[in-house]
Amino acid sequence: MAGEQKGLAGWLVHPMRARVIGEVHARPFRLIETPRVVLHYAFMTPPAAVAADRAFLTEFCRAHGEPGPDSDASLHQIRVAGGTLRWERHSEFTTYTFDAPPDPGARPFASLGRDPFGLGFRPPGEMLVATRLDLVAESAVPETAGGPLAFFEEVWVSASTVVDGTALIVTDFRADGDGRTRILIVDRGLHARQSGALVQRLLEIETYRTFAMLGLPEAQRLGPLVADIEQRLLENTEALRTSHGLSRNRELLGELTRLSAELEALAAATAFRFGASRAYDEIVRLRLDAIREETYEGYSTWGAFLTRRTAPAMRTLRAIQDRQGDLAIRLGRAGDLLRTRIDVELEEQNRDLLDSMNRRARLQLRLQQTVEGLSVAAVSYYIVGLVGYLAKGGKLFHLEVDPGILTAAAVPLVIAFVWWTVRRIRKHHDE
Structure with a gap:
């Protein structure tokens, strides 16, 4: 190994090598022992708020005797309030995740005596995800006390065994009295490494499925606007069939140009949101595949529930985008047809003008x-x-x-x- 390292030292190294190699370890999961309470929040963070959030985190870390994050760091964690606070910067949002042992003798989802999200905490933006996850031993949720499903609304609950039957995961995807969605993991033989990976994946599922749904209101808002453009295109196409005269055709071409500009503006305004929603939904699918769900006592699995609830929203997004693409093609065809007609009319006018010039030339010749x-x-x-x-x-x-x-x-x-x-x-x- 020493000889190999010495040989590598003399080579020209690509400037991005360290970053590329480190990217696969950019967001590692932690080893988590049972029992554990996890509080997870995700905030929409506009670019203008990124610097302020990093400055607050640096100040917060120093106040608790911990080093602050590097200037280019996207992940940082410190020990605080008897647990671990993990900060992560994503493309459009920031997450704060705190995990600590529960209070002795506390039941699942009982009030946690301490956390770093007190009055001194400054959110970096609007909060969208608030989740509490409790990792408990199977003995903490005995059937005599209602079992693991007693902490959720029966009509909404989804439960499944995961990681080859070594854990039971339960949620109802609804906000509790504290405004947080609840997730319960019942440890049936998880290793600390498996617990850490499972906790991170479930939090990612909750986070990304919520952010994926942000595209639905945009699609619903966009639907009537796209329908209006479709109707106006239909009216202009009908007028195109019977239009005569260069001025009328130019007027129609101007209207089609305005419709194309409106459509492009709508598409540009929603392209990022729709693309992000599709990407987030894909991440949710990948995380669900990774935890290897199996049915539990006839309850709906997480994957089945999310498919029923989020798949229609994703189809709505795709339908709007398909309508936008089809509408853009139709507008382009109508515009090309109208331009062709205008070109023909201009050629006819030019021909008539040349004929007139020829007649005047002949008259001038005769006069001459x-x-x-x-x-x-x-x-x-x-x-x-x-x-x-x-x-x-x-x-x-x-x-x-x-x-x-x-x-x-x-x-x-x-x-x-x-x-x-x-x-x-x-x-x-x-x-």
Whole structure:
């Protein structure tokens, strides 16, 4: 081993290696001896409250002579009030878990004489999960005193044997008079390691199944809004079938664009909550599989109860998301169809505009040709006039020519010369 470590020391180590290796041990369970009382709370912790919560925990630890958490720690635990306080930071919530031995001779769920959640405790946010878990020996819940089910409402109770029959777990998933849900574990031969793992998994089931249900109110709130967009899409699609004219189609396209923007805003606002709910529900399923439930005296198991109660909520979430996805596709198709229609109408307008321009060009050409004809006549007239003046002044040069005859003879020649000159100039410009 020493030679191996020496060899590794000279290698370039990935900067994330320690974090990746340590991640599988990031939230280890503790060894727990029977009997034990566990108080567990989970608080929604917005990002703005994270620093304040860590500062409070550091102050709290120092006040009890314990070291505070590291700046990047997500788990910290200290000894306090005769037990252990465990702090954990999750993605959107923070948990505080305190476990200690029960008071001597106390029955399950009897008042605990001490805990760290007194007047000096500062919650990091809104409390969502409050649970009391009692781990007791089988002798503490004899049948003569009503057995382990006597502490719960019969109509709601769920019970099952777990970990190959070495424990009985009971709960009714309801808040008691103190506002906490109750969980009872009856030890039938658990090892301290098994007890610690079972306690942590049951607390995780209670925590994550509660957080998973946060998506249901959002889905119920979103349902009517999605239905309204669906109805407006239907109305616009019907109008699309009979719409005519570029302005009307542009108006419809604007409405479809607004509907798409509304839908995207709704999807963006609920994407995290729906995704988190599905992830939490999956964690609950995995934890239920890990404890290996078996039925107890015909009572509903935890897994069966949660499936009946939470599965409809998860289906509601999926249904809303499916409707959002289908609606987005339909809006996209309608928008594409309308854009195509608008493009065709614009092309028709452009074609008509080009035809109009061609007609105007032809008219302009004809006008130009007319002007050219008139210009030939006008220029020829002036040139012939000049020739006439020259003929009349021929006597000055001793030329005996009749001015009228000379002028008449010059007319066809001048016209031909002017016409040839104008044509040559136009041909030059055409080239």
